[in-house]
Amino acid sequence: MSDKPVFKKILIANRGEIACRIIKTANIMGIATVAVYSDADRNALHVKMADEAIHIGSSPSNESYLVIDKIIQAALTTGAEAIHPGYGFLSENAEFCNQCKAHNLVFIGPPVEAILAMGSKSSAKNIMGNANVPLVPGYHGDDQNPAVLKKAADDMGYPVLLKAAAGGGGKGMRTVMHADEFDQALAAAKREALNGFNNDIMLVEKYLLGPRHVEIQVFCDQHNNGVYLFERDCSVQRRHQKVIEEAPAPGMTEDLRQRMGEAAIRAAKAIHYEGAGTVEFLLDTQGEFFFMEMNTRLQVEHPVTEMISGQDLVEWQLRVASGEPLPCPQDQLHIHGHAFEARIYAEDPDQDFLPATGTLSQLQTPRENTHLRIDSGVIQGDQVSVYYDPMIAKLIVWDTDRAAALKRLTEALSDYRIKGLTTNISFLYNIATSQAFRSGAIDTGFIEQHKDEIFHQRSDDIKYAAPIAAQAILHARQQRAKALAAGSSEPNSPWHLANSWQANSSAKPILHIKIGTQELKVEVDSAESNPAVKVAADEESFNLFTDRGVFHCSEAKPDLGLQDNYADGNLTAPMNGTVVTLLVESGTPVSKGETLMVIEAMKMEHAIIAPANGTVTEFFYQPGELVDDGAELLAFAELEETV
Ligand code: ADP
Numbered sequence: 001m002s003d004k005p006v007f008k009k010i011l012i013a014n015r016g017e018i019a020c021r022i023i024k025t026a027n028i029m030g031i032a033t034v035a036v037y038s039d040a041d042r043n044a045l046h047v048k049m050a051d052e053a054i055h056i057g058s059s060p061s062n063e064s065y066l067v068i069d070k071i072i073q074a075a076l077t078t079g080a081e082a083i084h085p086g087y088g089f090l091s092e093n094a095e096f097c098n099q100c101k102a103h104n105l106v107f108i109g110p111p112v113e114a115i116l117a118m119g120s121k122s123s124a125k126n127i128m129g130n131a132n133v134p135l136v137p138g139y140h141g142d143d144q145n146p147a148v149l150k151k152a153a154d155d156m157g158y159p160v161l162l163k164a165a166a167g168g169g170g171k172g173m174r175t176v177m178h179a180d181e182f183d184q185a186l187a188a189a190k191r192e193a194l195n196g197f198n199n200d201i202m203l204v205e206k207y208l209l210g211p212r213h214v215e216i217q218v219f220c221d222q223h224n225n226g227v228y229l230f231e232r233d234c235s236v237q238r239r240h241q242k243v244i245e246e247a248p249a250p251g252m253t254e255d256l257r258q259r260m261g262e263a264a265i266r267a268a269k270a271i272h273y274e275g276a277g278t279v280e281f282l283l284d285t286q287g288e289f290f291f292m293e294m295n296t297r298l299q300v301e302h303p304v305t306e307m308i309s310g311q312d313l314v315e316w317q318l319r320v321a322s323g324e325p326l327p328c329p330q331d332q333l334h335i336h337g338h339a340f341e342a343r344i345y346a347e348d349p350d351q352d353f354l355p356a357t358g359t360l361s362q363l364q365t366p367r368e369n370t371h372l373r374i375d376s377g378v379i380q381g382d383q384v385s386v387y388y389d390p391m392i393a394k395l396i397v398w399d400t401d402r403a404a405a406l407k408r409l410t411e412a413l414s415d416y417r418i419k420g421l422t423t424n425i426s427f428l429y430n431i432a433t434s435q436a437f438r439s440g441a442i443d444t445g446f447i448e449q450h451k452d453e454i455f456h457q458r459s460d461d462i463k464y465a466a467p468i469a470a471q472a473i474l475h476a477r478q479q480r481a482k483a484l485a486a487g488s489s490e491p492n493s494p495w496h497l498a499n500s501w502q503a504n505s506s507a508k509p510i511l512h513i514k515i516g517t518q519e520l521k522v523e524v525d526s527a528e529s530n531p532a533v534k535v536a537a538d539e540e541s542f543n544l545f546t547d548r549g550v551f552h553c554s555e556a557k558p559d560l561g562l563q564d565n566y567a568d569g570n571l572t573a574p575m576n577g578t579v580v581t582l583l584v585e586s587g588t589p590v591s592k593g594e595t596l597m598v599i600e601a602m603k604m605e606h607a608i609i610a611p612a613n614g615t616v617t618e619f620f621y622q623p624g625e626l627v628d629d630g631a632e633l634l635a636f637a638e639l640e641e642t643v
Contacts, residue, residue, distance in 0.1 A: 014086030016377035164193035170240030250440030361420035484589030577601030
């Protein structure tokens, strides 16, 4: 490869992580970059990273990132020679591709004819059928009469999948299990397709049961060369959208890889492809594969291919778009090790993956190295807004084999700390630590099939987590006590021991713990707490990362209302009752909000909460003793802040 820059300056018609990722390669290659941005992205990372940036409109993407004229104008004004569209937005837009050409700008992607050919899933299937690429059985004809579609479904037998020809991102799809559901499903899929893509042409496909999504990365140049950079397994999906991708595919044989790779090259050659493309296949349980669609752009999950092949696919795109031949022939491409990508989203998996918005008040990531890569377009303090995709980052790991790479993935996920909005990190971690995922037994029904394990509704798992959570709470107390003691006048006093040392009672503290929505009482066995698991803690609650998934835990505080009873340094009983347990030692420093003792009255437990940082100087009652309404329970000394 020559050292001469392939372009002097390019414009990136995108935002977020993919814009940042393209800028990184351009920088390495000595190519100047122009970013474009909307109002919402005024201070975005991609704007800071680029050499120049042009404002292209207000926040909604149809007023900025999707406006062809504004982007072309920005390229002309800044003297960019070429435009990289990233993925999404205008990356598969034929009109944009034409406009680039009309203004003498290189579109870093395939020729417009290839985009048009693959733009419709029906025409794509026609072309691929003719090129001898195996297809998912189904109807992809022009006659859209509902009766014709229904007959096609009846003839192939149920279940079938209705798919919008212009669809993407899992929209406009409906599974039909029985003939009598067909009409309603067709109407719903058509509505969604019309809304999303302004086109309601439908395909009917045989709905394969338990298939895997295995896609092939292809690359072609302007000199009739084409190679495949192996496969990615993207079977782990929610609502037909990818969640964790990996390369190579678990269980892939050399023979099948070669047959799929060659079919993908046939597909690309059939449309005179240039640049990076992905041919998506479904692989059935018998090892037969069927063409689904071809994406004529760089994919979100391209980093796993980069990790196992050692190639920079954006560099390949830039070289090929400038007219250079492919950097490398097929026989020089090899697979090294195994890679995973997990998509970290601002969303709530417990609420059907509802997108979340907000400010990333804390964003602490694992450290990048040769085994770990993070592609992200946001930094701490940034907003995740309603305007764009709520992806926060792509976490990519690599190691010499699948098991080692998976260990790196779970480690890295447990090192991520994000505050300010809900994320899917626990969900990803639960998938990655599940037995089935570890064994590589994945298919597109994986999440549905393993939802108990992934969403933690199993009581045996909660029983497993409870003692570990209790240990973690004690450990945190010890840490807090140490921190307080370090600041006190008598740092070596035995009163600063926050373990289970107690003057007149048994040495086993009982903790009230909340795990998920369940509350439990846990007797802690060991005085010395030393949890062997990772804990991501804030003041109120913490995530416990174990080898059976993540557990969201907190110390149960049954009645915070008791705080109101705090007056003049003493705390009083809310009603007649019995002391259940003392949770701290008198003399031991405690933090504001910590539960000091628990009282039972009217069959309900009430927590007595520390009103401030300080110490209980004396408990006036012991467990089992009766207390009267209004009785002073303990004496509390507030910690005096040293100036
Ligand atoms: P989109 O373009 O909306 O992403 P795809 O055609 O790529 O739609 O399909 C998305 C996912 O839907 C696939 O990865 C697979 O999980 C599932 N799927 C698609 N077609 C079939 C089929 N015929 N049988 C079973 N599952 C399918």
